Amino acid sequence: MKNLIHTYSKWIVAFALAAILAACSAQPTNPTYPEDPTGFFPTLSDPPGARRPGGGGGGNSDKRGMSFDLITDLSIEDIHQYYTEQLEAEGWTSISEKLETDQVTSYWERQTDTGQVWPAILEITTKPVIAEANYAVELRAILPP
DSSP: OHHHHHHHHHHHHHHHHHHHHHHHHHSOSSOOOOOOTTSOSOOOOOOTTOEEEEEEEEEOSSEEEEEEEEEOSSOHHHHHHHHHHHHHHTTOEEEEEEEOSSEEEEEEEEEOTTSOEEEEEEEEESOOSSTTOSEEEEEEEEOOO
């Protein structure tokens, strides 16, 4: 009986270890960052060498948004240009842009397949939520009445 218990114990330990190793190896070595969970905004890749220490997004049928902090050595103008090119490539239309010392705000529009025109704002500031970050990036849209 002792041998049977000892054999089962070895199998249980081996199985638990295999499960733990499988879970650890399933974790991505280069994690993707939170995207807009509604799928409304395009996936914005970050400038080379930049990283996001945090962020998120969400919305409903009338408004959508996503925001994240960014760590990079690039200027605020370069970051804005990097995201602008991606929005334009995904069919967003730039309406206007306002550059200030610590903030860039640009206004956009996107027409959906159903003909709705969504105005959106891309805002990049030097006031991140997380202290280690250099910038806060926010993209939000509200369906007009």
